Amino acid sequence: MCAAPTQGQAIPAGVDVEKETVITGRVLATDGEPVAGAFVRLLDGNGDFTAEVVASGTGDFRFFAAPGTWTLRALSSAGNGTAELRPDSPGIHNLDVAVSK
Template sequence: MCAAPKQGQKLPAGVDVEKETVLTGQVLDATGNPVAGAFVRLLDGTGEFTAEVVASGTGDFRFFAAPGTWTVRALSPAGNGEITVSPDANGVFDQDITVAK
């Protein structure tokens, strides 16, 4: 079993989104339903593994990163999927991942 932290929709208290870059979203299946328990990985611009979390019961995930180019990859029994996110400043960047077999 993976020791990645469970995720939720709310940001922790004290997070200053003017000073932090937050990558967030929801893992969805091909019909738009949330995929709970998906392993969501953060890869840097060179494709190197950086972090992993487990999507919440509603498919939510969250990473604290830095401006730059990131790949967010979801792996689950419902299928796999990935997105590229390129935040150029601090703030919350919300983008969902659709998985398919």
């Protein structure tokens, strides 16, 4: 079993989103319903593994990263999905990941 931290919706107190790059979103099934418990991986611009979290009960996930090119890969019993994001500045960058079998 993976020890990835479970995620929630709120950004923790003390996080300065004018200095931090936050990648957040939801894992969604093809019908638009959230997928709880999906493993969400953050891969860098070379496709190398950087981090992994477990989506919350409402499908939410969050990573703290740097500006650049990132791939999000969601793995779940509802299916798998991939999405790419290129944040070019600090702030909250939202991207949902759709999964399907």
